[in-house]
Amino acid sequence: MILLLDTSTPVCRLILVEGESQVVHEWQADRTLAKGLLGYLQSKLQEQSKAFADITGIGVYQGPGSFTGLRIGLTVLNTIADSQRIPIVGAQGDDWQQQALQRLNAGENDQIVLPFYGSEAHITTPRK
Numbered sequence: 001m002i003l004l005l006d007t008s009t010p011v012c013r014l015i016l017v018e019g020e021s022q023v024v025h026e027w028q029a030d031r032t033l034a035k036g037l038l039g040y041l042q043s044k045l046q047e048q049s050k051a052f053a054d055i056t057g058i059g060v061y062q063g064p065g066s067f068t069g070l071r072i073g074l075t076v077l078n079t080i081a082d083s084q085r086i087p088i089v090g091a092q093g094d095d096w097q098q099q100a101l102q103r104l105n106a107g108e109n110d111q112i113v114l115p116f117y118g119s120e121a122h123i124t125t126p127r128k
Contacts, residue, residue, distance in 0.1 A: 002057045004097050007073030008065020034072050055086050059100025062090035064118030078112050092116055
């Protein structure tokens, strides 16, 4: 089973892909993403009678989007990928899901996916 996740907006989008079958879940996470993402993933896997050990690949939308949402989603998925030794790839654009599936099917593995914010960071300069 391949897990695809997009946390770039207040609505968390999870797609579980097994063969030709795709199950899409959406969760209005808003400000509860950090607190609830891991439990949400576990519960959706359990609904399919699956566990993290059943995941064969992870594809993640890496941005642009919400700074905090991207950091939370990528941190959780990078941690799962590393601890379970699952390949993980990041993708951008409207067809990110297809890109991620193609990369995973080609045997690619980014090992760590970094966020793409779409612009330079706005760093506040010290006043003194």
